[in-house]
Amino acid sequence: MKINIPTPLRAYTGGEQMVSVPGATVAEALQALTGAYPELRQHLYTGEGRLRSFVNLYLNDDDIRYLPQKESTPAQENDELTIIPSIAGGCRRYL
Amino acid sequence: MLHLSYSDYAALRAHGEETYPHECCGVLLGKAAPDGNRVRQIVRAGNTRTDSAHNRYNIAPEELIRIQRQARTLGLDIVGFYHSHPDCPAQWSQTDFAEAHWVGCSYVITRVDQGKAATTNSFLLTGTNEEDKKFLDEPVEIEVGSVENEQERGQP
Numbered sequence: 574m575k576i577n578i579p580t581p582l583r584a585y586t587g588g589e590q591m592v593s594v595p596g597a598t599v600a601e602a603l604q605a606l607t608g609a610y611p612e613l614r615q616h617l618y619t620g621e622g623r624l625r626s627f628v629n630l631y632l633n634d635d636d637i638r639y640l641p642q643k644e645s646t647p648a649q650e651n652d653e654l655t656i657i658p659s660i661a662g663g664c665r666r667y668l
Numbered sequence: 669m670l671h672l673s674y675s676d677y678a679a680l681r682a683h684g685e686e687t688y689p690h691e692c693c694g695v696l697l698g699k700a701a702p703d704g705n706r707v708r709q710i711v712r713a714g715n716t717r718t719d720s721a722h723n724r725y726n727i728a729p730e731e732l733i734r735i736q737r738q739a740r741t742l743g744l745d746i747v748g749f750y751h752s753h754p755d756c757p758a759q760w761s762q763t764d765f766a767e768a769h770w771v772g773c774s775y776v777i778t779r780v781d782q783g784k785a786a787t788t789n790s791f792l793l794t795g796t797n798e799e800d801k802k803f804l805d806e807p808v809e810i811e812v813g814s815v816e817n818e819q820e821r822g823q824p
Contacts, residue, residue, distance in 0.1 A: 577736070579746070579770070580700075580745050581769070616797065627767070627769050634730070655733050655736070657733055657736070659767065660726070660727040660732060660770070662724070662760075662768065663720070663725050664763070665720070665724055
């Protein structure tokens with residue numbers, strides 16, 4: 574499957590914006606990705622191994638959080654997984 | 669340094685005036701260069717924070733993915749973002765910092781006072797991870813009247 578790498582993480586994929594990795598599921602593809610590019614792991618996952626809250630994963634056009642099998646969703650070779658960090662903010666302080 | 673054409677500079681400021689008293693937001697497409705991010709196109713985005721749009725903004729991931737695909741088609745990258753601060757300083761807030769995750773990208777903020785764009789500042793997000801990230805004040809170079817640039821951009 575192809576994984577689309579966002580601008581800030583390309584420093585850890587040798588500048589590649591699209592990476593092809595093997596894997597029968599989204600989780601396996603992500604494992605292959607961080608296996609090939611170990612420095613990516615800390616940017617995608619917390620120390621406890623959970624996906625960081627601001628990291629969004631889309632399988633083609635679907636947010637994997639809302640897919641029934643989530644990261645265990647089967648992936649086909651032509652599928653595209655997009656890693657997209659969130660964009661938010663505003664002038665109000667957190668209360 | 670952030671390099672921005674005058675037309676894009678004016679357009680992102682105008683966006684903040686149009687959405688006042690709500691925050692506007694958008695994406696900067698371009699290329700990272702040794703001397704800073706060079707913006708070639710800005711793309712307006714919708715603010716999904718309709719519950720508190722006067723002091724918060726959020727770009728839907730789906731829209732961000734669409735814009736990223738658009739950038740790829742144009743041979744460009746996402747090099748930054750912009751938003752407005754209605755009646756608030758053109759400085760990053762604690763919220764802006766906590767929600768900033770695109771290291772290497774420029775975050776442009778325009779203060780809009782009573783509907784009129786005032787100061788526009790840019791901040792470069794630097795660091796290597798969430799723990800050591802920080803915003804640096806980033807000078808903005810406004811490219812005015814560059815015929816070559818305007819032609820390259822497909823404008824008359």
